[in-house]
Amino acid sequence: MSQPLAKAMATTTKLVVIFLGLFASFSLFAHGVDEGTRQFLAANQGVSILPFIYIGAKHMVTGYDHLLFLVGVIFFLYRTKDVLLYVSLFTIGHSITLLYGVFYDIQVNAYLIDAIIGFSIVYKGFDNLGGFKRMFGFQPNTKVAVMIFGLFHGFGLATKIQEFNLPQEGLLANIIGFNVGVEIGQFLALGVVLIVMSFWRRHQSYLKFATTANTLLMSGGLMLVGYQLTGYFTS
Numbered sequence: 001m002s003q004p005l006a007k008a009m010a011t012t013t014k015l016v017v018i019f020l021g022l023f024a025s026f027s028l029f030a031h032g033v034d035e036g037t038r039q040f041l042a043a044n045q046g047v048s049i050l051p052f053i054y055i056g057a058k059h060m061v062t063g064y065d066h067l068l069f070l071v072g073v074i075f076f077l078y079r080t081k082d083v084l085l086y087v088s089l090f091t092i093g094h095s096i097t098l099l100y101g102v103f104y105d106i107q108v109n110a111y112l113i114d115a116i117i118g119f120s121i122v123y124k125g126f127d128n129l130g131g132f133k134r135m136f137g138f139q140p141n142t143k144v145a146v147m148i149f150g151l152f153h154g155f156g157l158a159t160k161i162q163e164f165n166l167p168q169e170g171l172l173a174n175i176i177g178f179n180v181g182v183e184i185g186q187f188l189a190l191g192v193v194l195i196v197m198s199f200w201r202r203h204q205s206y207l208k209f210a211t212t213a214n215t216l217l218m219s220g221g222l223m224l225v226g227y228q229l230t231g232y233f234t235s
Contacts (some may be wrong), residue, residue, distance in 0.1 A: 038164075047170035049177040056181020059157070061189050065117050065224060066153055070186070071193055072124030072217050073146055075210070078201070086146050087190065093150020094157065095179055101158025102166075102175050110163075111232035113156045118224030120149040125217035128210070157182065 037055055044051070060066060070090065077083045100106065123145065126132070132139050157178075166174065200206045 041164040041166065044174075045167055045169065047173045049173055052174045052177035053181035053184065056178035056183075057185035057188070058181075059160075060182045060185030063185075065114070065121065066186070067189050067193070068121045068217060068220055069117070069124055069149065069153070070190060072121060072128060072214070074190070074194070074197070075124075075128050075214065083194070086143065087186070089143055089147045090150040090153070091183060091186070093147045094154030094182070097151045097154030098157045098161075098179055098182075099154075099175060101155050102161050102171070105162065106155070106158065107162070108155050108159050109232065110156075110159045111228045111235065113152060113159055115225050115228035115232065116152045117149075117156050118221045118228060120152065121221030121224065122218050123149070123221075125214040125221060128214040128217070 037058070040051060040055075070087065073086050073090065074083050077086060101108070127140070127142065127145075161175070161178065197206075
């Protein structure tokens with residue numbers, strides 16, 4: 001093995017270990033709700049639009065499973081209109097199921113829905129690696145896939161909201177506020193991601209490490225799936 005190749009493999013291995021280590025720790029808080037937010041939701045009565053906007057934004061910014069999926073979605077999107085199109089499809093999807101799930105009290109097991117969200121990350125990393133064409137000889141419609149997984153991500157958000165049995169008074173305004181906050185958080189987080197990716201894309205290392213980056217995405221998604229399924233079968 002040549003020395004440069006050995007160094008590259010060692011560096012990649014270190015990155016994988018660091019990433020997986022961080023991910024393993026963060027997985028404990030996947031979709032979590034902090035104590036302050038929990039107390040507010042439990043005690044809130046009536047319309048509280050601004051607090052719900054803040055909670056929605058915070059949930060999205062700290063909801064790295066949503067963000068990892070979106071990073072995979074935009075990884076090979078270079079045109080602004082394509083980024084807007086795909087992010088809009090995701091937004092429409094999760095907004096539909098978030099609102100529908102809360103208002104019609106659709107109960108979904110939190111572990112299973114979060115496992116599907118983890119699988120969406122695996123799917124996108126696999127798709128970015130060209131896995132479907134190589135292994136199955138076809139390419140799924142990426143726009144439809146993003147929309148469908150957006151629906152599942154929305155159910156994940158709805159599931160967390162329903163845990164607090166929010167009072168019916170002011171529910172519509174509060175949930176709309178939460179959804180607006182989710183969009184604000186998504187906009188802020190993706191803005192940072194796009195700035196970093198735009199800078200990285202100017203260098204050859206972007207395409208050079210595209211395989212590694214998407215393999216890490218798949219690894220992270222698989223860990224989330226395993227973590228959530230373990231919770232499902234042991235709870």
